[in-house]
Amino acid sequence: MTAVLQTDHLSLQFGGVNALSDLSIEVDEGALHAIIGPNGAGKTSFFNCLTGYYKPTGGAVRFQGNEVTGLDAAKVAALGIRRTFQNIRVFPKMSVLENVLAGGHLRATSNLLSITVASRGFRRRERLLHEEAMASLEFVGLADQWNNLAGDLPYGMRKRMELARVLIANPVVVLLDEPAAGVSSVEREELSRVIRRIHDQGTCVVMIEHDVDLVMEIATDVTVLDNGRIIASGLPQDVRTNPDVIRAYMGRKRK
Amino acid sequence: MATETAVRSGRTRVDGFRVTRAGLVIALVVAAALVPQMTQNQYYLGVAFQAEMLMCLALGLNIVVGYAGMLDLGFAAFFAIGAYTTGILSTKEHWSILASIGPGVLIAVICALIIGFPTLRLRSDYLAVVTLGFGEIIQTIAINLNQTGGPTGIYAIPALTIGSVVVASNTGYYYVFLVLVIIFALFSTRLRGSRLGRAWLCIREDEDAAKAMGINTNHYKLYAYMFGAVLGSITGSLYAPALTAISPASFGFSESLLIVMAVAIGGLGSIWGVMFGAAVVEIFPEVFRSFAQARLLVFGVLLVILMVVRPRGLFPERAFQGLGTRIRARLGHAVPSPRSGTGGPLVSLPTEEP
Numbered sequence: 072m073t074a075v076l077q078t079d080h081l082s083l084q085f086g087g088v089n090a091l092s093d094l095s096i097e098v099d100e101g102a103l104h105a106i107i108g109p110n111g112a113g114k115t116s117f118f119n120c121l122t123g124y125y126k127p128t129g130g131a132v133r134f135q136g137n138e139v140t141g142l143d144a145a146k147v148a149a150l151g152i153r154r155t156f157q158n159i160r161v162f163p164k165m166s167v168l169e170n171v172l173a174g175g176h177l178r179a180t181s182n183l184l185s186i187t188v189a190s191r192g193f194r195r196r197e198r199l200l201h202e203e204a205m206a207s208l209e210f211v212g213l214a215d216q217w218n219n220l221a222g223d224l225p226y227g228m229r230k231r232m233e234l235a236r237v238l239i240a241n242p243v244v245v246l247l248d249e250p251a252a253g254v255s256s257v258e259r260e261e262l263s264r265v266i267r268r269i270h271d272q273g274t275c276v277v278m279i280e281h282d283v284d285l286v287m288e289i290a291t292d293v294t295v296l297d298n299g300r301i302i303a304s305g306l307p308q309d310v311r312t313n314p315d316v317i318r319a320y321m322g323r324k325r326k
Numbered sequence: 327m328a329t330e331t332a333v334r335s336g337r338t339r340v341d342g343f344r345v346t347r348a349g350l351v352i353a354l355v356v357a358a359a360l361v362p363q364m365t366q367n368q369y370y371l372g373v374a375f376q377a378e379m380l381m382c383l384a385l386g387l388n389i390v391v392g393y394a395g396m397l398d399l400g401f402a403a404f405f406a407i408g409a410y411t412t413g414i415l416s417t418k419e420h421w422s423i424l425a426s427i428g429p430g431v432l433i434a435v436i437c438a439l440i441i442g443f444p445t446l447r448l449r450s451d452y453l454a455v456v457t458l459g460f461g462e463i464i465q466t467i468a469i470n471l472n473q474t475g476g477p478t479g480i481y482a483i484p485a486l487t488i489g490s491v492v493v494a495s496n497t498g499y500y501y502v503f504l505v506l507v508i509i510f511a512l513f514s515t516r517l518r519g520s521r522l523g524r525a526w527l528c529i530r531e532d533e534d535a536a537k538a539m540g541i542n543t544n545h546y547k548l549y550a551y552m553f554g555a556v557l558g559s560i561t562g563s564l565y566a567p568a569l570t571a572i573s574p575a576s577f578g579f580s581e582s583l584l585i586v587m588a589v590a591i592g593g594l595g596s597i598w599g600v601m602f603g604a605a606v607v608e609i610f611p612e613v614f615r616s617f618a619q620a621r622l623l624v625f626g627v628l629l630v631i632l633m634v635v636r637p638r639g640l641f642p643e644r645a646f647q648g649l650g651t652r653i654r655a656r657l658g659h660a661v662p663s664p665r666s667g668t669g670g671p672l673v674s675l676p677t678e679e680p
């Protein structure tokens with residue numbers, strides 16, 4: 072299998088503190104790759120390095136064979152690497168539909184003239200985008216919320232809206248930062264079903280998740296981080312029984 | 327299929343809203359067009375004209391402050407650039423007013439690029455300071471340059487001619503600016519409904535998250551600033567012949583502040599709100615002229631109260647949301663309620679592939 076997303080000896084320092092050290096990870100095509108590890112292990116920092124939010128202090132990030140290390144966040148998104156945020160980031164004063172349309176920003180290609188005169192082509196492209204946005208909302212089960220302000224949605228729905236916003240871009244890889252954290256068990260079921268469906272469509276998924284049961288249920292690969300280092304990686308069932316992992320992570324009570 | 331129903335029901339609702347909104351717009355435009363017929367009082371006409379002009383400026387600034395969320399405290403600079411370019415070209419070079427709009431816009435865009443390029447990538451508070459400085463610089467240049475007529479400014483600016491029509495009365499300029507307000511409002515609406523408007527709002531709401539949408543935030547901030555500059559400059563170019571004389575005093579910080587107030591009072595990002603805000607800012611102090619000096623104090627106090635009670639302005643963007651639906655519902659039409667899902671049971675996902 073070929074690696075879609077790959078890091079080579081990636082490291083990140085915050086003034087003397089090593090947030091990430093020597094991280095080499097390969098995310099295979101068609102994988103649902105879970106990243107787990109205790110709080111402060113560096114999981115979010117790793118995502119931030121992949122998506123251009125942090126500049127790694129060493130090593131390289133490769134996407135589909137091309138080096139993308141240190142690219143601007145918008146450029147990374149344009150390549151087809153899309154992410155969600157651990158502390159959900161919706162655009163609160165925009166409607167749910169507009170939030171999703173924003174995710175399809177790069178697919179709205181009308182020029183200023185056709186926008187100004189509301190040309191036939193502009194209206195057709197916008198209508199298509201609206202329909203796709205509605206389809207994305209339908210996919211995550213939020214179609215009936217389209218006209219509400221995103222800021223008015225309850226927590227679990229915002230998480231799903233963030234997923235719809237990622238999906239409309241037809242991403243190659245989606246990076247999900249704790250998609251099921253803090254939601255009810257019913258919502259968790261819905262979210263895991265949505266994630267699985269994204270994966271089933273052939274989209275590569277990388278997911279940070281504390282919920283070990285969820286990871287064991289849906290992940291194809293697991294990488295375990297602790298203190299910015301990889302302590303184990305492999306198939307879910309192998310990782311689960313790895314003594315280092317049990318010591319560093321599973322044995323420890325979280326939060 | 328459920329998707330189709332959702333989209334279709336959405337469209338029905340939007341259509342209902344559009345119908346009522348179109349009616350409202352037509353009624354308002356007709357009412358505005360009748361103002362000169364209702365009064366021959368030149369003072370009233372003057373105030374109405376000033377209100378229109380402020381609406382144009384506020385619509386321009388709304389793109390920068392209301393949409394993109396960047397605080398610009400020197401917007402009058404672009405207004406001045408348009409007014410002075412037209413003033414100079416029409417008096418010294420005998421250009422027609424309409425022809426002079428182009429060079430004014432060009433200079434405004436170049437200035438916006440020069441000021442915006444290095445500063446827009448900074449966070450908003452820096453921008454406020456830089457734009458404030460830019461406003462002061464433009465005014466200082468106008469005061470000190472010979473070509474701009476120094477402190478007395480430029481006078482005897484020729485009338486606006488459109489084809490064979492010479493616009494020479496207050497009533498004439500009232501209508502010219504009415505058309506300009508309509509054009510700017512329409513243009514703003516179009517921008518708002520496109521990727522540009524959405525990108526600007528994303529930047530306003532959460533710049534980092536906007537980048538994750540693939541939005542090149544630096545570019546889009548610059549676009550917003552440039553669009554604002556264009557609208558400001560065009561307003562200035564038409565303002566010069568309307569007043570026939572311009573002087574640096576009309577383009578200072580207090581003018582910039584009035585425009586910011588118009589945008590903030592009405593409701594950031596809301597086209598109706600911004601126009602209403604401009605009318606309030608222009609008309610209120612005139613109505614309360616009898617209070618003499620105290621009127622500005624009263625105005626200031628009301629402003630503070632407003633910002634505490636309604637921090638997003640009188641008519642924030644979705645103030646009229648659901649108006650069409652409500653009216654249709656009253657008329658007995660069945661209207662899908664977009665809020666029906668909130669708080670209800672969780673939607674179960676279809677299990678088949680889409």
Ligand SMILES: Nc1ncnc2c1ncn2[C@@H]1O[C@H](COP(=O)(O)OP(=O)(O)OP(=O)(O)O)[C@@H](O)[C@H]1O
Nearest residue numbers: 085089090108109110111112113114115116117157
């Ligand atoms: N911008 C930053 N500046 C300084 N230190 C940072 C910054 N971002 C992260 N860190 C540090 O890097 C380490 C890893 O943090 P990170 O957020 O990546 O952990 P995490 O694995 O995502 O944890 P959690 O499970 O709590 O989300 C922490 O020690 C954190 O304090």
Ligand SMILES: [Mg+2]
Nearest residue numbers: 114115116157
């Ligand atoms: Mg984290």
